[in-house]
Amino acid sequence: xxxxxKEPQRTCIACRxxxxxxxxxxxxxxxxxxxxxxxxKASGRGAYICNSVECLNKCVKSRALNRAFKENVPNEVYExxxxxxxxx
Numbered sequence: 737x738x739x740x741x742k743e744p745q746r747t748c749i750a751c752r753x754x755x756x757x758x759x760x761x762x763x764x765x766x767x768x769x770x771x772x773x774x775x776x777k778a779s780g781r782g783a784y785i786c787n788s789v790e791c792l793n794k795c796v797k798s799r800a801l802n803r804a805f806k807e808n809v810p811n812e813v814y815e816x817x818x819x820x821x822x823x824x
């Protein structure tokens with residue numbers, strides 16, 4: 737039996753849809769703060785979001801990172817995420 741490797745699934749914290757991990761962007765919280773993890777390998781607590789402006793806006797509006805990281809995430813972090821999304 738030749739098996740194809742099963743792609744890991746993750747849930748977008750904004751739209752709550754299950755998607756392949758490679759199709760999502762990981763946001764990580766570690767002692768240095770909250771940042772976008774392009775490699776998907778940075779240490780710390782991770783949350784995933786779709787690679788779309790709609791999901792980013794939904795995430796900001798619903799303060800989804802606050803729930804994902806179980807702490808109050810400052811507005812500056814959301815602004816930084818918007819900048820990084822626009823830089824792509």
